[in-house]
Amino acid sequence: MLNLQLGIRHAVGKQGPITLDLKSSAFDPKEKVWTRFPPEGSKYTPPHSSCDFKWKDYCPQVFRTLRKLFKVDAADYMLSLCGDQALRELSSPGKSGSFFYLTSNDQYMIKTMKKAEVKIFLKMLRAYYNHVRAFENTLVTKFFGLHCVKLAGANQKKVRFVIMGNLFCSEYSIHRRFDLKGSSLGRTTDKPQTEIDEYTTLKDLDLNFIFRLQKHWYQEFQRQVDRDCEFLEQENIMDYSLLVGVHFRDTRDRLLTGGSFDSDSSRGSSPHLSRGDTDPNRFAKIKLGSNMPIRAERTVRKTDIEPQIIGEPTGEFYDVVLYFGIIDILQDYDISKKLEHAYKSFQYDPTSISAVDPKQYARRFRDFVFKAFQEDKFDL
Ligand code: ATP
Numbered sequence: 001m002l003n004l005q006l007g008i009r010h011a012v013g014k015q016g017p018i019t020l021d022l023k024s025s026a027f028d029p030k031e032k033v034w035t036r037f038p039p040e041g042s043k044y045t046p047p048h049s050s051c052d053f054k055w056k057d058y059c060p061q062v063f064r065t066l067r068k069l070f071k072v073d074a075a076d077y078m079l080s081l082c083g084d085q086a087l088r089e090l091s092s093p094g095k096s097g098s099f100f101y102l103t104s105n106d107q108y109m110i111k112t113m114k115k116a117e118v119k120i121f122l123k124m125l126r127a128y129y130n131h132v133r134a135f136e137n138t139l140v141t142k143f144f145g146l147h148c149v150k151l152a153g154a155n156q157k158k159v160r161f162v163i164m165g166n167l168f169c170s171e172y173s174i175h176r177r178f179d180l181k182g183s184s185l186g187r188t189t190d191k192p193q194t195e196i197d198e199y200t201t202l203k204d205l206d207l208n209f210i211f212r213l214q215k216h217w218y219q220e221f222q223r224q225v226d227r228d229c230e231f232l233e234q235e236n237i238m239d240y241s242l243l244v245g246v247h248f249r250d251t252r253d254r255l256l257t258g259g260s261f262d263s264d265s266s267r268g269s270s271p272h273l274s275r276g277d278t279d280p281n282r283f284a285k286i287k288l289g290s291n292m293p294i295r296a297e298r299t300v301r302k303t304d305i306e307p308q309i310i311g312e313p314t315g316e317f318y319d320v321v322l323y324f325g326i327i328d329i330l331q332d333y334d335i336s337k338k339l340e341h342a343y344k345s346f347q348y349d350p351t352s353i354s355a356v357d358p359k360q361y362a363r364r365f366r367d368f369v370f371k372a373f374q375e376d377k378f379d380l
Pocket of ligand 1: 096097098100109141164165166167168177179201241243327328
């Protein structure tokens with residue numbers, strides 16, 4: 001962690017001209033800069049108390065420009081990642097074996113990556129840059145830096161990691177989180193109902209809400225999901241998720257646990273948002289996928305026969321604040337995914353398997369997301 005912080009301080013501290021029209025050479029995967037950090041310090045690096053290591057910045061000019069596009073202040077970025085308060089390690093939320101760290105101000109996440117993921121990312125970097133530049137409201141993860149640390153000495157492993165925005169950075173606490181892919185096979189949490197809490201990542205078949213957006217937000221949502229999926233499909237990417245975080249505005253609703261929903265405590269079906277919100281800037285901070293005050297309608301599954309279908313709406317509405325974005329976008333449809341698809345197809349319905357080709361994946365993802373998110377007909 002100390003090496004990482006030393007490296008970031010070094011990388012961000014370097015000044016350079018910023019132009020949004022980057023030359024293609026800036027995206028060259030070979031565009032990486034190695035720096036040695038001996039403990040005694042060097043001409044370019046400070047003395048430090050960690051071990052001797054090497055640090056690599058991938059495409060530094062591109063990431064510097066991305067940070068500018070995403071309106072990240074350099075000093076703020078550096079303080080968040082390199083301040084005295086250490087980064088918090090999250091108890092590995094994913095299956096892939098990656099490690100996750102969160103900055104103490106909750107703004108940034110660090111995820112360790114496999115070599116293959118770095119390769120995919122570098123291959124799509126130009127397209128990613130063009131996409132996020134063209135669409136300010138894009139839902140795809142915001143990436144701010146890609147680095148590698150290697151301890152000095154033979155046989156030392158490289159640790160590669162990416163710095164990205166935390167979707168759930170908010171003054172509101174997140175009470176429920178859903179990771180939605182649009183596939184059904186194995187898409188439930190493995191936790192017993194009684195253990196589900198605000199840190200449990202629930203999945204497609206656990207989803208028990210339809211999120212109802214106001215008309216203009218819904219239209220913008222549809223447009224942006226279409227564009228984002230088109231971009232991911234073109235880049236041959238699949239296995240991504242829509243990560244959704246739900247904050248219940250009424251304290252009574254926060255007591256809800258996964259499946260055992262006490263209907264006596266439901267909030268009725270008022271189309272109004274909760275009163276009593278005193279923050280005058282609240283509306284200024286609303287963006288697609290961030291801080292969106294909306295109504296969530298509870299659903300129930302009538303049958304397990306077709307589990308991929310979203311449950312029936314119940315007419316029970318909850319005032320919530322919603323956060324969402326498309327995460328885990330660095331998996332392409334490679335040979336291992338093709339094999340996984342072929343292998344599982346013998347046993348299961350091929351359309352229920354997560355690993356399908358990017359075109360089918362995007363179509364299924366969008367179909368599902370447009371059922372889980374709908375227009376709020378009671379919009380005032
Ligand atoms: P898997 O292989 O299970 O899909 P993974 O190790 O590839 O997982 P991700 O899918 O990227 O990891 O993320 C795992 C979990 O980490 C997510 O379900 C979510 O809870 C959390 N997470 C990932 N990225 C973000 C983000 N940008 N903001 C907030 N939470 C995130």
